[in-house]
Amino acid sequence: AQSVTQLDSHVSVSEGTPVLLRCNYSSSYSPSLFWYVQHPNKGLQLLLKYTSAATLVKGINGFEAEFKKSETSFHLTKPSAHMSDAAEYFCVVSPNQAGTALIFGKGTTLSVSS
């Protein structure tokens, strides 16, 4: 069975400082992993995805994530936070089976202060 755990429900940073949102996964085989962002009252936007190619994945808006199999982690980072980054972030794992839904973490709320 696959699962994903977001280690922090809420992260607060100052504008211009680095962002780290932590995610650990559990999977019996090599998973596909994603980070999605959701702004208030909006739908979901894909930030980046890992599908067994390069372990360091670059996404949109300066975000990146590194797949570490030995640590079963897929943490999301950004060197310098912007006010517009304040949102809800979801780490997601794909069961890699046709017709099977994605599995969502509980989400991390990122707050950015000026």
Add this chain to the structure above:
Amino acid sequence: GAVVSQHPSRVICKSGTSVKIECRSLDFQATTMFWYRQFPKQSLMLMATSNEGSKATYEQGVEKDKFLINHASLTLSTLTVTSAHPEDSSFYICSAPREMNTEAFFGQGTRLTVV
């Protein structure tokens, strides 16, 4: 541009009425679509899997007679909330995967408020 379109984005209805939400894949065929529900400040919870041409598969605890799903074509799935009550107020999101091992595309979501 959006590849999955969900409509309406916001609806307010009276208690006891029914509301239909549409989810369309715009440039690909989706034999499977998923319906999620999201309560305030919570994650997305899978409600059901919609399969074109067959019955939907509901997650445990989801009432199939209350949340009717129809997937009549390869590009359209509908979710009907029947006899809505205030506790059904929530954010409903559909998604469709284009291919296995790829990200799912999500609709814009529907904010349902039952008064």
